[in-house]
Amino acid sequence: MASFIRMKHVPAIGLNPTLWRTCKMLAGRKRIQLLRALCERPGQCVKDLGEAVGIKRSDASQELRRIQSRGLLKAKRQGLPLIYRLEPDPQVSSAAPLLKSLQAAMRAYPPSRDADIVQMAMGLANERRLTIVKTLRAQHGSIGELQRRLGYSRSALHQHLQVLVQSGFIAKRQGVYRFRSPAHPVGRVLIRLLRQT
Numbered sequence: 045m046a047s048f049i050r051m052k053h054v055p056a057i058g059l060n061p062t063l064w065r066t067c068k069m070l071a072g073r074k075r076i077q078l079l080r081a082l083c084e085r086p087g088q089c090v091k092d093l094g095e096a097v098g099i100k101r102s103d104a105s106q107e108l109r110r111i112q113s114r115g116l117l118k119a120k121r122q123g124l125p126l127i128y129r130l131e132p133d134p135q136v137s138s139a140a141p142l143l144k145s146l147q148a149a150m151r152a153y154p155p156s157r158d159a160d161i162v163q164m165a166m167g168l169a170n171e172r173r174l175t176i177v178k179t180l181r182a183q184h185g186s187i188g189e190l191q192r193r194l195g196y197s198r199s200a201l202h203q204h205l206q207v208l209v210q211s212g213f214i215a216k217r218q219g220v221y222r223f224r225s226p227a228h229p230v231g232r233v234l235i236r237l238l239r240q241t
Contacts, residue, residue, distance in 0.1 A: 063237055064174055066114045066138060070165035070230075074099055075107050076158045079116070082130050083150045089125035115139030116146075138237050145233040152229070164231045167211025172196065173204050174238060177213050177223065181239075184222040 069075060077097040082088060088096070094104030108128055111117050115136025119126050130147065132139035149161060168174055172194075179185075179193060191201055205221060208214045212231065215224045226232055 062136075062138065063234070063241065064169055064171050066142070067165040067167075067234065068169040069110050069114050071162055071169045072107065072110075073159070073162055074103075075111055076161055077155075078104065078107055078111065079130070079146055080150050080155060080158060082117070082128060083147050086129050087127050089127055091125070093128065116143050141233050141236070142230070145229040148229045160228055161230050164211050164213070164226065164228060164234065167208050167213050168234055168238070170204065170207075172200070173208055174241075176201075176204055176208060177235075177238060178241075180214055180221055180223040184220055186219050187221070190221065 074097055078093055081093055081096040090105045090108060091101050093108065094101045097104070099107070108117065108119075112119060112128075115133030116130065116139055118129050118131035118133075120129070121127070130143060132143045134140075146161070150158075153160070168177065175194065176190065179190065185193070187198065187201060187205065190196075190205075191198055194201070196204070205214065205216070209216055209221075212226055212228075213224060213235070214221050216222075226235060
């Protein structure tokens with residue numbers, strides 16, 4: 045009988061799966077609404093948070109666990125209910141600066157601007173897009189030049205570049221793609237975290 049060995053997935057060199065997974069979590073509109081609800085009124089239970097953003101208690105619980113897995117929340121039982129607060133996990137190095145930027149953005153901008161955070165997070169919620177941004181930070185280039193440097197198919201590269209242009213991390217002018225430094229506090233922190241990878 046043949047035996048099989050389960051191999052661990054090893055990410056490609058130079059990529060930071062923690063960052064793209066964190067961005068994938070931030071790309072959820074309801075999760076950003078939950079973060080805002082806790083920013084505006086700290087210390088709420090799952091039921092109240094679900095009602096605040098218009099989702100079922102079970103969905104709110106699941107979304108809160110996703111946020112907590114990225115180190116941005118602390119849950120503490122007070123009597124029967126579990127109470128959530130915005131508090132960075134000291135074991136997650138990206139949590140404190142990211143949470144600080146999210147709180148600053150939510151104090152500075154109205155809820156209608158939360159879509160900016162979702163869009164920026166979507167831009168970096170993929171390993172390949174992280175690599176593209178790092179490549180363009182080092183040197184701008186056309187899609188053909190990027191294809192030669194990275195080895196991605198032209199169609200996949202085109203799709204990733206479109207998402208990055210929409211997210212504001214890169215700009216296209218006369219067929220040349222360039223890194224664009226974000227003005228948004230969350231975008232600035234995401235790029236700083238990317239530089240540390």
